[in-house]
Amino acid sequence: MRNSYRIALAGNPNTGKSTLFNALTGLRQHTGNWAGKTIALAEGTVEHKGKTFQLIDLPGTYSLFSNSIDEEVARNYIVFEKPDVTLVVLDATSLERNFNLALQVLEMTTNVIVCINLIDIAEKQGIKINERILTKRLGVPVIKLSARNKIGFPLLLDTIDRLVTGAIECQPIPTVYQDHIEEEIKKMEPRVSAIIGDRLSARWVSLRLLDGDEKLLQEITKRLGEGRE
Template identity: 85%
Template structure:
């Protein structure tokens, strides 16, 4: 709507995601609960150039497999509400552990920024992160920041701006699974595409169905069933 865009913040607990949210939005934020959930919802605005970015601070989770209310809320927002950009906040000192969530998000949606926080702490520990190599390998922008010191904020906001205006086109890397799983994906993906009418990533939905994700199937039936009944 106009020059307003929705930006979701996702990340593991204790990565500084909420610190980033608070630093960007300041007093321009409000909290509540997600509809039908006791999970807290925080939203806030940040002005950049001629645009308003509405930031949604998703619950901190280690995965998006809907094993808990927090995971379900975060997963459903990214998949069904389709924010204009999803920023995945990682802890620079624990990248290997944090990348599990990041790779899940890259399978779910296209417009993603990997935001590596606590870079000042990592550098003190002798950890060197080459964001250019990561950008090339992941197919999406990788930005290094320190939310506590507000370091890297101009680059992050400019990158969000360039994605929503189409100046940057994200091409997220596709995780390749063992041949047996890839064959099953190919078999059911066309049927999944018919079911979801290209509204979601058919490959990602196929993966979740192969994993027996009944919660996702119920959510798809509920949301797409509502559309059919409304027509």
């Protein structure tokens, strides 16, 4: 059985994502740049139950479309590099705004843990969050934590461990769009699937193509071309 796994951290700016990364990895981290980009790349490791979790701190973004280099880097890593688990870090005091990114990630990949950070601040503001209801509605584990105070870390690491070992499975609940959009997706999915196979989510790619995401199409064409070489 493998004992090393890649864990990506995604989140909006100022959600405490990098604080979580630093708290988990401590001095076991290094920085550089993403290949061919001037965007900073931070990687680190954390040991848990005989396994090594390699954490990759993705650039902070508000979405995962093709509106900026940061968004492209974060999106491409999740979609094409296929980390074993993606942690989506949300700000407990601003969940509604943060959920946009979380829902995008859930359309792209399966093994996701939603981390609701800054829970200590939210509670002081009288904000109550029921993570069990959110887990049921999203179809993936939802964990409340405070990266600054290291609250919730044992549960987070145990949940990552259970995901990578197959003890639990994620079943993300798909976002349902307006009827005319769903009809277009149904038309496109078989064609997209015939081209990309099971390498990517045909539903997600169909959505992006309907959105006119030409940069993603270029990236897919490039990656498929590399795969034939």
